Amino acid sequence: MGGVLAALEPVQIASILVKAAMYVGALLAAGSIIxxxxxxxxxxxxRRRLRRLAAISAVAGVVFGALSIPLRAAFLYGGFEGGLDPxxxxxxxxxxxGYSVGVMALGLTAVFLVVFDHRWTRLIALLGAMLVAFSFALRGHAISEPRALLSALFVTHIIAVSFWIGGFxxxxxxxxxxxxxxxxxVERFGRAALVMVGLLVLAGASLLWLLAGNPFTALAQPWGQFIALKLMVxxxxxGLAGLNKLRLTPALAATGDGGPLRRSIQWETVAFVAILLITASMTSLVAPEHAG
Known part of the structure; x- marks a missing residue:
């Protein structure tokens, strides 16, 4: 993994950063709606501020999704000039x-409509959030076999991740x-999180087993090391989520002081950004489907 990162070229770095920004925009937009x-x-x-955040995140997701197309072309070409090559x-x-980004853009456009506070726009935005989750099943290792199972696991995984990041x-x-x-x-979020985190762990573990096979063998590969780093974060x-539920939420109820919980949420946000950067690096450079 260290060798892969040390050999990064400018076009690769730009591609990773844009992909990570696209992940943040798309997941935050979908999660805000959920x-x-x-x-x-x-x-x-x-609610008004959350609707505004969903709309801004949707725009960011579309912009960075659009930028990912020429950057991917440049990545494949081996230089930024490839981003202009027809x-x-x-x-x-x-x-x-390309298909995934198109579907994602359609879903994010639907999410943007939540800025207009009507019941029908909220419903369309929710459908858009589901479409965003589905778009992740159209790329990468989600299109491997068994495709139906992998797609279902990816959609479940993305919905759970979106809920979590959208709750911050x-x-x-x-x-x-x-x-x-x-x-x-906070208590309602905690109850929903028990289900969502369970789905997140179950879907993630299933994906890891289906894609990586023997985890000890995978650790010898750069993509396995990226996964190990991601799992550590x-x-x-x-651990922070457990601290929030078991100690900081009861403290908020008892004292009305939300300062400790807010600081924990800030650290969760930092951890999620790190996870998305690791994921963007892995899927761009050394994911299993890139082997050979």
Missing amino acids: NLWLLTELDSPA MMLQVVLFSPL YPLYDMAGRGTAAATRT VAGLL
Whole structure:
């Protein structure tokens, strides 16, 4: 893994950063919509700010998704000039990545409509969030065999991840007020997180088993080392989630002081960004389908 990172060229670095930014925009947009539906205790100002965040994230996801097309062409070409090469652009546009970005852009456009606060726009935005999750099943190792099972696992994984990352802002927002509504919001998120984290771990473990096979053999490969690093950060993230549920949420309910919980959410956000950067690096450089 160290050798792969040391040999990175500028076009590869740009491709990884743009892909990670696309992940952040898409997952945050979809997750914001999921939390708008689940966190019914959010007050009007919090809901308005979350709708705005979903719309901004959707725009960012579309922009970085569009940038990923010429950057992927440049990546394959071996230099930035490939991003302007008509043949390379056509290859990428009609590849799994191109189809995935197109479906994602359609879903994010639907998510953007949540900025107009009507029941029908919220419903369309929810369908858009599901479409964003589905777009991840159109690329990478999701199109390997058994395709139907891998696609279902990827969609489940992305929905769970989106829910988690999309909950950071509303929880941070509400925890700062220390009200009874804030406590109810955090507690509801915690109950939903038990299900979502369970799905996340189950889908992730199944994907790892299907794609990597023997984990000890995988550790000898750069992509296996990326996965190991990712799992270490995930373990830390799960530890923070446990701390939030078992200690910081009860403390918020007892004292009304949301400061410790807000600081924990900040660290969770940092961990999630690290996970997405690791994922973008792995899928761009050394994922199993790149072997050979």
